[in-house]
Amino acid sequence: HAVQYPVGALTHTPHGLGVATMLPYVMGYNLPAATPEIAEIGTALGLPRQDRNADQLADATIREVARLFNAIGITRTLADLGLPEDRIDWTAEQALGIDRLIKNNPRPFDLPAMQRLVRAAYGGDMSAAMMRDGARFQ
Numbered sequence: 001h002a003v004q005y006p007v008g009a010l011t012h013t014p015h016g017l018g019v020a021t022m023l024p025y026v027m028g029y030n031l032p033a034a035t036p037e038i039a040e041i042g043t044a045l046g047l048p049r050q051d052r053n054a055d056q057l058a059d060a061t062i063r064e065v066a067r068l069f070n071a072i073g074i075t076r077t078l079a080d081l082g083l084p085e086d087r088i089d090w091t092a093e094q095a096l097g098i099d100r101l102i103k104n105n106p107r108p109f110d111l112p113a114m115q116r117l118v119r120a121a122y123g124g125d126m127s128a129a130m131m132r133d134g135a136r137f138q
């Protein structure tokens, strides 16, 4: 939601569309801090547990959210939403300033992390959004 405010101001796109565009990337960012919770969302979405552990189920959950959003025509990247490339860092700074939405995120943010997240969402790079070595989701 915090990223969408500056993005919406620049692109004049609907709030929900911007939020939905960001969601898979933000879930990827939060994965290291919220794996069981994300896996639980997968179960609620009807994903089979099979013999998958929580890490695998959480990865599958994010892929499923991205698949679902793609199927209903949600914009895949901030570039597709119309964000100018030269406003990525400005967007990150503005988003980070919306305290009430940043403070309650499961994984803390600093400016470099937010810049990397916005860049990842701009370019459609899910592994960059996750910001950890050996990212499994692509």
Ligand SMILES: [Fe+2]
Binding pocket: 001, 015, 019
């Ligand atoms: Fe919102």
